[in-house]
Amino acid sequence: MSESEAPRHLVLVGLMGAGKSTVGARCAARLGRAFVDVDDVVAVNAGRAVADIFASDGEGAFRALERAALADVCASPAPLVIACGGGAMGDAENRRTVRAHGCVIWLTAEPDTLAARVGAEAGRAQRPLLAGDAAPAATLERLASVRAPAYEAAAHATVATEERTIDDVADAVLEEFARCAA
Numbered sequence: 001m002s003e004s005e006a007p008r009h010l011v012l013v014g015l016m017g018a019g020k021s022t023v024g025a026r027c028a029a030r031l032g033r034a035f036v037d038v039d040d041v042v043a044v045n046a047g048r049a050v051a052d053i054f055a056s057d058g059e060g061a062f063r064a065l066e067r068a069a070l071a072d073v074c075a076s077p078a079p080l081v082i083a084c085g086g087g088a089m090g091d092a093e094n095r096r097t098v099r100a101h102g103c104v105i106w107l108t109a110e111p112d113t114l115a116a117r118v119g120a121e122a123g124r125a126q127r128p129l130l131a132g133d134a135a136p137a138a139t140l141e142r143l144a145s146v147r148a149p150a151y152e153a154a155a156h157a158t159v160a161t162e163e164r165t166i167d168d169v170a171d172a173v174l175e176e177f178a179r180c181a182a
Contacts, residue, residue: 009102017114018107020083028081074101089150103180106155111141
């Protein structure tokens, strides 16, 4: 992105439970920017919850809605902090979009930590890929291995969230963002 282009967005990617929404909101507050969770945009645009879209229309339909929402959000002339859904980077078009419009930071954590953060079965019901899953850590480990190449291809930098406070992670993300934007 050249200096003549629109201001860079800060884009957070990673698996569910990595902290994209929590850290993203903290970073947005510190930067004085709006925070946008792409899953929330999809839900508003579709008029129903992400879990409902997955259940009734399938993952493919959700991914198409996600691609359109991400393109719209990235087209914003106002600089944003954007949290992408965990599977968004599996789409090559999404990777090109976020890299063209922002600095992409991959948030990481171990599958056991992610599973603990995602919470009890009731909380997992809101996460379609874990709904009813008796072994979320194993599912997250599988997703991590499948999605890692896509996250790596999208990311300008990686920040580990393991055993760190939200403020520590936000500090590290904002340091990487400053390097990326320089």
